[in-house]
Amino acid sequence: MFIDQWTKIAPKHWTRKKLKHVASLRSGEAITADSIKDEGDFPVYGGNGLRGYTSGYTHEGEFVLIGRQGALCGNVNYARDRFWASEHAVVVTRLGDDDLTWLGELLRYLDLNRLSQSAAQPGISAEEVSNVLLAVPPLEEQRAMSAYLKSETTRLDALVTAKQRVLDLLAEKRKAIIAAAVTRGLDPKVKLRDSGVPWLGEIPAHWELWKVGHLAKVGNGSTPERDKVAYWSEGSFPWLNSSVVNHEEVTSSDQFVTDAALRECHLPRLRPGTVLVAITGQGKTRGQAVVLSIEATINQHMAFVAPDPALVDAWFLRWSFHRAYDYLRSISDDAGGTKGALTCEDVAGLRIPVPPPDEQRTIVEHIARETAKLDAVRAATERTIALLKERRSALIAAAVTGELDVGAAA
Secondary structure (H helix, E strand, O other): OOOHHHOOOOOOOOOOEEEEHHEEEEEEEOOOOOHEEEOOOEEEEEEOEEEEOOOOOOEEEEEEEEEEEEHHOEEEEEEEEEEEEEEEEEEEEOOOOOOHHHHHHHHHHHHHHOOOOOOOOOOOOOOHHOOEEEEEHHHHHHHEEEEEEHHHHHHHHHHHHHHHHHHHHHHHHHHHHHHHHHOOOOOOOOOOOEEOOOOOOEEEOOOOOEEHHHHHEEEEEOOOOOHHHHHOOOOOEEEEEEEHHOOOEEEOOOOOOOOOHHOOOOOEEEEEEEEEEEOOOOOOOOEEEEOOOOEEEOOOOOOEEEEOOOOHHHHHHHHHHHOOOHHHHHHHHOOOOOEOOHHHHHHHHHHEEEEEHHHHHHHHHHHHHHHHHHHHHHHHHHHHHHHHHHHHHHHHHHHHOOOHHHHOOO
């Protein structure tokens, strides 16, 4: 197994011993969600680091924490001073003077998720992890390694943070370009008038203001019974769920329904040029819109907006929903409950500014050009971030396995 095999290529003078002879491992203590607050005396750490604060603590000192369950299985974090370790973390307590950072980064390199005992609900056993074989360098080398890694990873992390800020700025600029184009148009000297819609503000005086329902047919779909074979087996008509709104355009599907499902479940047959709007869901999905470029049908968590092409361009309509995103989120949150939702009536009742058709097309072309430039910069920045993270991982791997002589590297 890889987790043990690496010790064979580590420096010969490093000591081979099992983790249980370096540190003890024990799961944290259970804590209820109600006991975790935004503020408190002591931090609460789980499988992914800080979860919040509480009034008591389970540990005091410096420790490595390993995520014990689920998607965070094998995740490595650090905790210091007084804190509460939840049941979702395995607390690694050093038995001797071994360096904390050396131990933590070695455990991170070993990718302990490989020891997960279940594919359905990943989880690691403290006992099994305790028996992992390590190659342990002398304490002086551990400390030199720790100092080197802290210096280098801090430098790399700062570069990643700077690149992440670039991504944030690009996203803000993209949003601003779209908002300005579909709200004010492209002529900076155009005469404006008050739209009467608070979230819109002023719009060009020659633009009209329409309700979406007067420009397009609005409705939604459904989910055929999953256990009814006649609805799904050998289906050929694309069926979409709300995850598609996270894309720029819908060009394919990975789920298909039969003609029987289309007939009996009252599923709409949607044509290319229809705009899809997510009307339920948490996270960023609810309120997002996308243009459909294939024939398809949808589930009940999306509204379809089939525009009259003589009145409004599909992409202009999509970008208008993009501009209205914050407003749509606010009215769905006002509906109450823990899970906000929009209705087809909300979508149909949304008022948007509508320029003449030729101007709409010009605006759509402008947005396509400008966002393409930004998207190219975003893609290049994301590649740089990925390379920096790869460099970070490779640096840690080389150091903790002895491949890199940190004394010479420093």
